[in-house]
C-alpha cells in the first residue's frame with residue numbers, strides 16, 4: 001500500500017467521528033502563522049491552537065514569498081485575522097544549500113532551464129532570515145501597522161519557541 005492509500009484509509013476513520021462541521025470560515029483567534037513545511041513542526045499543538053483557530057501558511061523555510069503575502073492579505077482583509085506570526089526553526093533544510101548550486105544541479109540533470117521558481121530562498125543565517133521575513137511583511141503597503149508581526153525560531157530538539165527581535 002502506498003502512503004497515499006494509507007492516509008486515505010486514515011481519513012475514512014477521521015470522517016466517521018468528525019464533529020467540526022459547524023466551524024465558521026474566519027479563524028476564531030484571528031491569527032495567521034507563516035511557518036516552514038518541516039515535518040517536525042506540528043504548528044497547531046505547538047501553539048495551543050485548535051482546528052478553526054488560525055490560518056497556517058506553510059512553505060519551505062517559512063519564507064514570506066509573493067504567495068505567502070497573498071495569503072496574509074486575504075487572511076487579514078477578508079477573514080479578519082489581526083496578528084501575524086512567522087516561525088522558522090533550528091536544523092532547517094534551507095540552511096543546507098545555496099540557491100545557485102541547486103539551480104545548477106537541476107539544470108545539469110534535466111538539461112533544461114526553467115523560469116519558475118525564480119528563487120528557492122535558501123539562507124545561511126537563521127535569525128537574520130526571520131528578521132528579513134518580518135520586514136517583508138511589515139513593509140508591505142497593504143499590511144496595516146495595526147497588525148503586529150512577530151518572528152520566532154522553533155527548536156526542533158526542545159519544542160520551544162524563542163523570539164527574534166528586529
Ligand SMILES: [Zn+2]
Nearest residue numbers: 036038092093
Ligand atoms: Zn525548515
